[in-house]
Amino acid sequence: MAKKNRTVAIVDDHTMMRDGLAQLVSGIEGYDCCWTAGDAAEAMAELEKQRPDVLITDMTLPGRNGLELIKDALSIAMGMPILVNSMHDETLYAQRVLRAGAKGYIMKDAPSDLLVEAIQRVAEGGIWVSAAMSSRIIQAFSYQGGGEAVEGVHRLTDREFEIFQLIGEGKSKAVISSNLNISPKTVDVHKAHIREKLELEDAAAVLSYAVRWVEMRRMKPE
Secondary structure (H helix, E strand, O other), rough: OOOOOOOEEEEEOOOHHHHHHHHHHHOOOOEEEEEEEOHHHHHHHHHHHHHOOEEEEOOOOOOHHHHHHHHHHHHHHHOOEEEEEEEOHHHHHHHHHHHHHHOOOOEEOHHHHHHHHOOOHHHHOEEEHHHHHHHHHHHHHHHOHHHHHHHHHHHHHHHHHHHHHHHHHHOOHHHHHHHEEEEEEEEEHHHHHHHOOOOOHHHHHHHHHHHHHHHHHHHHOO
């Protein structure tokens, strides 16, 4: 009896990216793309109908983001391998993605052969991050409290952390609101929570801290 191909589902809000990933997956021996979705809601509806052997998702999605999708998906498909394929800096998100329950993180500018290897790795029960990121994670766990705990950012929820990063990248409230599909008032509420959790005096202090934090993370040696 022929061995059944592994199935892969793809979640990305860009049609060309979804189609390209589906074509890549179909070209891997022993793998088939079973469905694609453009946002988290569509993905959850598809997941109710068919659980894939591997779920590939972007981080930035309309409505609920990739971190939220990971948690939602695992609540109904416990143990399903999830690989995040994102344009966001791996050093800023990989650890949070793994803590949320995903099995790997690979950036969209990675060569296609590495993406194939990442898909196969998580499908077989392994973990995938870049070699540089793996070293960072090991180094973080070698310090008491872990990397983010030392900086205090560990207190932030995933949504607060996402907004904190965007603030550090110099994005305005309007841009953050548009990017995350939330109201400006909701952005203000999250900013207030960030200020309280990081024990900062005012919005200017939040901006200064966020910018400094993002820049320091990017300057860390590989």
